Amino acid sequence: xxxxxxxxxxRGDRELFKDIxxxxxxxxxxxxxxxxxxxxxxxxxxxxxxSNPAAGEILWSGTSIRSLNGDYFAAMTYxxxxxxxxxxxxxxxNLRISSALAGFEINDDQASEALGYMGLGxxxxxxxxxxxxGQRRRVALARLLVSKTALWILDEPLVALDVMAVxxxxxxxxxxxxxxxxxxxxxxxxxxLTAASTTQLHLA
Amino acid sequence: MWIIKRDLxxxxxxxxxxxxxxxxxIIVVSLFPLSVGPEMNMLRTMAPGVVWVAxxxxxxxxxxxxxxxxxxxGTLEQMLLSPQSLxxxxxxxxxxxxxxxxVPLVLMAPVLGIQYDxxxxxxxxLTTALLLGTxxxxxxxxxxxxxxxxxxxxxxxxxxxVLPLYIPVLIFGAGAVEANMAGVGFDAHxxxxxxFxxxxxxxxxxxxxxxxxxxxx
Numbered sequence: 552x553x554x555x556x557x558x559x560x561x562r563g564d565r566e567l568f569k570d571i572x573x574x575x576x577x578x579x580x581x582x583x584x585x586x587x588x589x590x591x592x593x594x595x596x597x598x599x600x601x602s603n604p605a606a607g608e609i610l611w612s613g614t615s616i617r618s619l620n621g622d623y624f625a626a627m628t629y630x631x632x633x634x635x636x637x638x639x640x641x642x643x644x645n646l647r648i649s650s651a652l653a654g655f656e657i658n659d660d661q662a663s664e665a666l667g668y669m670g671l672g673x674x675x676x677x678x679x680x681x682x683x684x685g686q687r688r689r690v691a692l693a694r695l696l697v698s699k700t701a702l703w704i705l706d707e708p709l710v711a712l713d714v715m716a717v718x719x720x721x722x723x724x725x726x727x728x729x730x731x732x733x734x735x736x737x738x739x740x741x742x743x744l745t746a747a748s749t750t751q752l753h754l755a
Numbered sequence: 756m757w758i759i760k761r762d763l764x765x766x767x768x769x770x771x772x773x774x775x776x777x778x779x780x781i782i783v784v785s786l787f788p789l790s791v792g793p794e795m796n797m798l799r800t801m802a803p804g805v806v807w808v809a810x811x812x813x814x815x816x817x818x819x820x821x822x823x824x825x826x827x828x829g830t831l832e833q834m835l836l837s838p839q840s841l842x843x844x845x846x847x848x849x850x851x852x853x854x855x856x857x858v859p860l861v862l863m864a865p866v867l868g869i870q871y872d873x874x875x876x877x878x879x880x881l882t883t884a885l886l887l888g889t890x891x892x893x894x895x896x897x898x899x900x901x902x903x904x905x906x907x908x909x910x911x912x913x914x915x916x917v918l919p920l921y922i923p924v925l926i927f928g929a930g931a932v933e934a935n936m937a938g939v940g941f942d943a944h945x946x947x948x949x950x951f952x953x954x955x956x957x958x959x960x961x962x963x964x965x966x967x968x969x970x971x972x
Contacts, residue, residue, distance in 0.1 A: 599836060602972045625838035633829025639768040640761075649830070651757050654838040678768075 552576055553598070553702060553733060558607035560593045567593055568754050569606070577701070577731040578747035580724075582738070585754030591737040592632065592706055594754065598735060599629040599704045611702075625654050627702045632710075634691040638680035642671060642690055645679055650697050657697050665696040670716065684711040695723060703727065705736040717742070758844055762851030772820065777859045780813035784867045795872050802871035803881060803932035810860050810885060811892060811921050817856050818896040818917065819910050821848060822967065826904055835971060845967070846960040849897045850890075857889030873932075880935040880945075884928045887948045894952075894959035895920050901966035924951055 552575065559569035567590030575581050583591050596602045598609060600616050600623060609616045616623045636645045646662045657665075666675055669689040679687060688711050695703060703724075709717050721742060724734055728746045766773050787805050788798055825831035834844050864885050865878045873881065899917035903909035931944035 601832065601835060621838045621840070624836050627836070629832075629836055631829060631832060633827075633832065635829035635833045637761075637765060637828060637830060639765055644764070648757065648761050649833060652830075652833055652837045652839070656757075 552610075552612055553735070554610040554613075555598070556608045556610065558594070558597065558609070559605045560590050560597065561605040562590075562593065566605075571607070571752070571754075573750055573752055575733050575735065575750065576748060577733060578728055579733055579750065580728055580744055580746035580748070581733075581735045581750040581752055583735065583752045583754065584737070589754040591754060594752075595629070595631070595704050595706050595735065595737065599627060600624070601629075626700050627704060628653065628695060628698045628700045629704045629706075630691055630694065630708060631706045634687045636679045636687060636690050639678060641676050641678055642666060642682070643675040645690055646693055646697070649694055653694070653698060653700075655697070655699060661697060665693045666690075668696060669693045669719065685713060685716065688712055689716060692720060692723075695727070701731070702733045703735070705734065707737055707739070709738050709740045709742065756843075756847045758847035759851045759854070762848060763854065766851070766855045772817065773855050773859070776813050776817045776856045777863065779816055780809050780860050781863060781867065783809040783812065785870060788870050798871045799873060799936065800933075802868060802873050802877075803929040805871075806864055806867065806881060806885075807888075807925050807929045810864075810889065811918065811925060813860060814856050814889060814892040814896060815914055815917060817852070818900045818913055821852055821897060821900040822904050823900075823909075826971075831967070832971065835968065841964040841967065842960040845897055845901075845963045846956075849893045849960065849963075852897070853890045853893040857893055861885045861889060874936070877932050877936050880941050881932045884931045884945060884948060887945060887952055888924045888928045891924050891948070891951050891955050892921060894955040897963040898959055898966060901963040901970060904967065904970040924948060927951075 554574045555571055558571040560567040571594070573581060583594060585591055597604050611619055611623050611626070635649060640648065643659065643662050643666065646666060647657060650657045663675055666672065669692065671686065671689055679690060682690070692708060708720060712720065721744065724744055728734060728744070784806055787801065791797060822831060825834070835841060837844065861882060865882050868878045868881055896917055899913045902916060903913045906912060927944045927947045931941040934941040934944060
C-alpha cells in the first residue's frame with residue numbers, strides 16, 4: 552500500500568502544492584490531473600524517491616520510502632518523460648539492460664516476446680537511434696511487460712503513441728490492476744481504465 | 756558486472772570517443788620533444804612529468820561523458836531507482852571509464868617513453884606507476900563529474916574541481932620514475948599511489964553516488 556501524508560512541493564520560492572493526502576490500495580489506480588506546471592511530474596518524482604518532499608512523508612506498506620530505499624525500488628517501476636534508452640544500443644539490448652538494472656535479468660527469448668507484444672517484432676536488432684518517438688516510447692514501456700513490480704509510476708505514458716498502442720497499454724494496465732498491482736499515472740489523454748478503486752488527484 | 760559490460764559496449768559503438776582521448780595523449784606527449792629539441796639529458800629529466808600531466812589531461816577530457824549522456828537520456832534516473840547499490844554502479848562506471856581511457860594510456864606510455872630516451876627500467880617503473888595511478892584518476896574524476904552534472908560550463912568546472920585532487924598522484928607518479936633514474940628506491944612512491952588507489956576505491960564511489968542523488972533532485 553502506498554500512502555502520502557500532507558505532501559508539499561516547493562520549487563524555488565514558489566509553492567507548487569501542499570497538503571496532498573492519498574492512499575492507494577492493492578489493485579488501485581491513481582490518476583494525477585492538473586494543468587501544465589501544477590507539479591504533476593514533481594509529485595511523481597517524489598513518489599518514486601528521486602526527490603524529497605518539502606514537507607510530509609511517503610509510506611510504502613507503512614514504512615517511509617526513505618528508510619526502505621533498495622527494497623522499495625525493487626517493488627516499483629518508474630517510467631518518466633525521458634525514455635531511459637541508449638541510442639547506440641539495439642532495442643533488445645536496451646530492454647535486457649534496463650531490466651537487469653531494475654533487478655531482474657531476462658533472456659533473449661523473454662525480451663523478444665515482450666517486444667513482439669509491443670509491436671516491435673522484427674526490429675529487435677535495430678539501434679534505438681533510428682526509431683521514431685512512438686517506437687522509442689514502446690521500447691520504454693516494454694519494461695512494464697517483463698517487470699514483476701507491484702507499483703507502476705507512469706508519467707505521461709501515452710505521449711507519442713498511436714491508437715493501437717494506446718489500446719495495448721490500456722490492456723496492460725488493466726491486467727496489472729486485476730493482479731492486485733498499483734498504478735499511479737498522469738495523462739492528458741482520455742483513457743478508460745477499470746480498476747478495483749480509482750482515485751483522482753487534482754493539483755490546482 | 757553488467758554495467759561495465761554496458762559501458763564497454765557503448766564505447767565499442769562509439770570508438771571515436773575512445774580514440775580521441777588516446778590520440779590527445781599521444782600528441783601532447785610528442786609535442787614536447789619536437790618543441791624542446793633533441794637534447795637527451797633534458798628530455799630524460801622532463802619525461803615522467805610530461806607523461807603524467809598528459810595522462811591527467813587526457814583522462815579529464817573524457818570525464819564529462821561519464822554521467823552526462825546517461826543523464827540526458829534518462830538512464831541515470833533508472834540507475835538511481837535500481838535496487839542495486841548506487842555506489843556499486845558508480846564503481847562499475849568508473850572501472851569501465853578506466854578500461855576505456857586509462858588502460859590504453861598505460862599501454863601506450865612505454866612506446867612514448869622511448870621518444871624521451873628513457874632507460875628500460877625507467878619505462879617499466881613509469882608503466883607500473885601509471886597502472887596504479889590511472890584508476891585513481893577515474894575514481895576521483897567520477898566525483899567531479901557527478902558534482903557538475905547538468906551545470907552549464909560543467910566541463911571547465913570539472914577541471915577546476917578535479918585537477919587539484921590529482922596533484923598527489925602526479926607528484927608520486929612522476930617521483931617514482933625520477934627516483935628510479937636517480938638510482939634511489941621507488942617502492943615508497945608506488946606504495947603511496949597504491950594507498951591512494953585503495954582509499955579512492957572505498958571513498959570515491961560513495962561520494963560520487965551522494966553527489967548524483969543531489970544533482971538529480
